[in-house]
Amino acid sequence: MTERRDLAASLATTWFGAELSPHARAAFLDLARVADLPPETEMTREGELTTEFGLVLSGRIALRLVVPGRGRTTILTVEPGDVVGWSAVVQPYRATSTAVTVGAVRALLVEAVALRAALRADDALAASLYPRLLETLARRLQGTRLQLLDLFSGQIEGAW
Amino acid sequence: MSRPRLGVVKFASCDGCQLTLLDLEDELLAITDRVDVVEFPEATSARSKGPYDLLLVEGSVSTPEQAEEIVELRRRSAKLVTIGACATAGGIQALRNVAHHDSWRAAVYPEPAWIESLSTATPIAEHVTVDAELRGCPIAPGQLVEFLTATLVGRRPQLPDEAVCLECKRAGRVCVVVASGEPCLGPVTRTGCGALCPAFARGCYACFGPRESANVAGLRRGLVADGMTAAEVDERFAGFTAMAPAFAATASKAAAAYREGTVAEPTTDRVEVDDARR
Amino acid sequence: MHGGEGRGTGSGGGTAPAPTVERDFDIGQLTRVEGEGSLRLRLRDGKVVDARLAIFEAPRYFEQLVVGRQPDDVLDIVARICGICPVAYQMSAVHAFEAAFGVTIDPVVRSLRRLLYCGEWIESHALHVTLLHAPDFLGVESGIALAAIDRGAVERGLALKKTGNHIVALLGGRPIHPVSVRVGGFSRAPRVSELAVLKPALDLAVEQSLAMVDWVAAFPTPAYDVEPARLVALKHATDYPMNEGRIVSSDGIDIANTDWSTTFRESQVEGSNALQSHTLDGRPYLVGPASRITLAGEQLHPLAAEALQRTGLAGEIRTNPFRSIVARAIELVHAAAEARDIVGDYRPPAEAHVAWQARPGTGGWATEAPRGLIFHEYRVDERGRVAWARIVPPTSQNQAAIEAALIGFAPGVLELPEPEAHVRIEQLVRSYDPCISCATHFLDVTVEHEPPGPTR
């Protein structure tokens, strides 16, 4: 019970959790389990079904893509408060990158099928959770665009 | 540092741009002290298949073997630089690109079958990657020196892409459009010649091709407003950089007009095929 | 055609001559000539049975490019046939149009046009003598190499060339493709002060060209015992031939310079795709400095005549093509001296150009390019635009004569070691200062594709 209260507290400290309605927070916790993941744990694999939706409480997770010739490239790290495995609730439910823990990670994990069922059944949960999810994806899209510009690249036309 | 190996070659052209190198009377020997001229058929019997550190290419590609050869030359050149309107825009002969090439060939040759030439004369950059362009018909000696100097020193050459008008005004010339109603392409033409046509009381005829953001439509409207017919204006563009992208559409109109107005009589009407030598 | 191996040799090539063997003797690419050409001699039993000066410049269709254009545009266009002698093209064309339209130009404009031509002669001759031809006599591969053994001579040549270029630039804005020649005169005539700056340079140029005469007259010169070519040049009552005069020949031709077409013709030959000129009877002839000096020598500037006298080579210039380098040096003296006179007497014309009216008709005109007689003929339609054009440059007129000379001269040197034979034969070709860019506005490279060996 105390553990659950701690969980609720730590969930509330994340920007993702803080914005959830009390009902949604509770419903989410009903589904979630706390997981302590050792370093180098592979949480999702690019192209494969995403089995769990996660919310990082502590530690860091690297999202990686394999580029032939370049090997595994980290394109983003997920920090406390961020979501990992959003593809669990977006068709076709396949991971868009390989998520690997960097060092020890504590995260709230929700089984994908159960979460999808809950979101279908509980409109209030959906109404509160989806906007957070959209915000997460929007931030990532914005960041990706800036990365796309490769602003720090070396050669600038007409540079000194 | 070791002396760079320089090559100078030509395709379809008048030789004027490579001659510009020999016309650098004051700098020529200083330059040849600093580079190895390993290939320059017009100037030396010493020949080299390369590799070249710097290859200056004059002329446009207008025969099938030229199209193959330029690819080979590119392979052998660290830096390939095109010199002149033919190499950078196709030159005056590129007007054939919008003419009936076969009829031209038939008009010029009593035995067209003997003649092998492409229906187009195209700039080098349409065939291979070009590292730099010296514009002009012919190129400007000053720009050639600046380019060679910058290359030897290792800095970026100063080859402005601004309008002729700026140099014209710096030189204190009176605008021929405004003061005498002369059609002048200076406002849409790239600088480099020193604005010499206005200095000789005539309008610029675009030897250096289009400048950056050339407002051809705007100039066209302006000259028509000054009393020229659209056809007369278009004709100004049908010159030595006619097929440069920014000019091509306008120049083609004029070229088409020439075709229609052509009196159908081939040049070779008085040229017999000499059987004595067959 | 770029980057042949070592010296300019191509396929075939000479091993020791075997009896009843037919072989080709090729010079892959002629170097130190303007434009791109090659030479093939066909030998049978060591005898030269055929010589082909082939040209692999791409066709540029100038006769078609000028069709539909107005006369002043044509002056800009034909200049682009050749970057070495653009003035020659502008001069023949502008006079052809003026003949067609009955335009009379201001006498000052007439002398300015001579001055312009002097500039081009100086620039072209200085280039050829110093950088293109002299290396043959002194056994080096280029003017650049020549500078290593005789920098002074090269610098003198370049200084002369610069003065020639300076004249053209002063009258036309730039040495290559000048912009001021217009039907009726010039777009703008120079101020007295502008021309005056030439005086010191021209004083020097006269001295330099005189020194150059002595230099080239002393060159070791190959013997040449081939039947001398028939010579054709312009001849004018008072002036050394440039823009005016009648077309005369060493064997009695004497016609107006508008009437080239009545006496000469062009023909195309398979194999060597050059359009060649002959007289109507099919015989070759030679134009150029040697022809001018031989046929119009008495109009040479006194300083040039005196220099010619000093060399005592007037006769050899007529008979030995290798002496053409001396002829060019003499003409350098003439051009520098006449230019100095014109600049000295200059007073601006009332009008830079007279008004003119285009009218339908045909106009032809021959002038004297540095390389020799150049004839232009234009038919103008009722719109005042070109309907048809003929352009006959010096080199295509000389081609038949050059080939004839090679047939006569080659046997004497083909027994030499090949590299040396090459030098001698190329040296002979160069002595005609062929401008292949000019000859080539309607030539192509098919000769390059012919299988070696007999073709018929």
Added chain:
Amino acid sequence: MTPSASMTSTAGSAAITTPSAAEPAFLERHDLDALIGALQAGDRRVIGPTVRDGAVILDEITTAAELPAGVRETQAPGRYRLEEGRKGRTFDFTVGPMSPKRWTFPARVPIGTARREAAGTTFTAATPDAPPLAFLGVRACELAALDVQDRVLLRGPVADQDYAARRRSAIVVAIECTTAASTCFCASMGTGPEVRDGADLVLTETQAGFVVRVGSDRGTRLLEGLPVRPATEAERDEASVGVAEARSAVRANVGVATTGLPVRLEAALDHSRWAEVAERCLTCGNCTLVCPTCFCTSVEQVSDLDGVESTTQRAWDSCFSAGFAAVAGGTFRSRPQDRYRQWLTHKFSTWVEQFGTFGCVGCGRCVTWCPVGIDVREELAVIAPPPRPSLPILSIPAPVPADGAWLRSARILGSHRETSDTVTLTMAWIDAPHPRPGQFVMVGLPSFPAAPISVSRVHDTSIELTIRAAGPATAALTALPTGSEIGLRGPLGRGWPVDRMYGRDVVIVAGGIGLAPLRPLIDTIVDDRLQFGAVRIFLGARTPRDRLFTSELSAWTEAGLLVDETVDRAGADWLGRVGVVTHLFDHSERIPEGTIAAVCGPERMMEATADVLRSRGLTDDRILITLERHMDCGVGLCGHCQLGRFFVCRDGPVFSLAELGDTFGREGR
């Protein structure tokens, strides 16, 4: 004495007595040669109007016969034609294509030379070659133009030595207009046709000759040597009537409504007309080069084949060329409409804020000499209709005056490679003021254009420059061995306002090489830690290998600074953060009220950062950025780096977003 001081004692307005004070004299027409002769005293060249190539131009004249007697012109948008003027009149025309600017601010002048030898590299500033000149027949609008250029080139924070010398030596003989062209609008710009001050002598033409007024002591001395007599009442009347006729003619012309114009233009930056003008405008630059006040220039390198000796010269340039707006960060005015807007808003809006006067004197040259006849009066009427109260001129803190306009030789004491393409040079720095955090220096090599480089650390007798090989010049700089000499000029520009940060929380955000100009600020904070509140440093780099000053991060942390860093992409071996620098804010607790942010990096990165900072409650006056990439020559006069009312190299490179307003991140400004 300083050039500006010497100015006021000669052509500057201060020393010039008002003409009415002196008794007008009369000069017979046939005595013009006497005037010219008097002006020629002391090998002085006389520059006056004369006819050439179908126009009245300015050139050296030696006799009155060369003046355009009996000639007048018709001028209209895009059209100029000479015609016959009133019999016997010598100055019956108005202004031609040239103005005295051609001589006071020539199209090309050398700035300095550089020489590289074994002994070392020497930089020598060019000494102005200013032959004594006299301008004959200067019009009222041209006098006004000279005054405008004085304000820009002499009385601003940066004085142009070459201009000062030429201006100082020039005698000005004005002629009042008694006729006006259709393109004249001096009256609406308040510059003419009457000549008020700025001339040594003022002539007004009458049928018989000229009424002469004295405008300066030098004018008085000149007059003494001339065959003049007191002007009669009738002559004075005839003269004033002539000028009055000119005035009514100008008044009849279309003019410019100047009241509140700067504000109206500033408010019209998004007007659809800009794009419409661009259809007609050829961006040929003629308007700017015939303009008597335009002062924009570019530098050109003239170097020998070995790059041993090189001369740098300054040449007229125009804001209508794309290349003009090419700074290290790229070309920022690629669209023709941006260039026309830049020119018009500068002339009639930002110029006022910069120099306290319009950049236009109403001479009409830009109207006549536009090949397609675009008329500023027309465009202004459409783009900036009726008046509103004027915008207060922004007061810009005086920048550190440049130590002359040319480079000094300085030795490289050490060279340290930071990353594969970035090197830190330690430069000897003696007898020069210590750069403040955020200031920059101009760095030059013989035959290369000088580049603005931010100072990345300051020591007692040396400074550090962290340079990334992004182009040929910087590549050459990063390749130099210890001991070689390069040219330096500075410190230049306005740095970080450290005093504003005392006692406050500070957020420092750096992207890539952008950390270099921020490091001196960080150094100051570390040295004086207690003076500042909480300090966060957010660092972004392209890859782990591109991170700068990595060895110093621990020291900063130990000093109590919170350092977070991230890279755009990394291999699997990188355990740190990956993502853009703005993501770092997602995981930091809220930024306290009153925090000041200092940001440096590529423009788009700074924009993104600014957005996040605003979303965290920071106001624009607390968000400071440096536009160090948006600079060219660093002299403060060439105009390339102009952003609205600012020259970045002179007024910046550090700005608050409040100062920049919507010029920051606006396309084409």
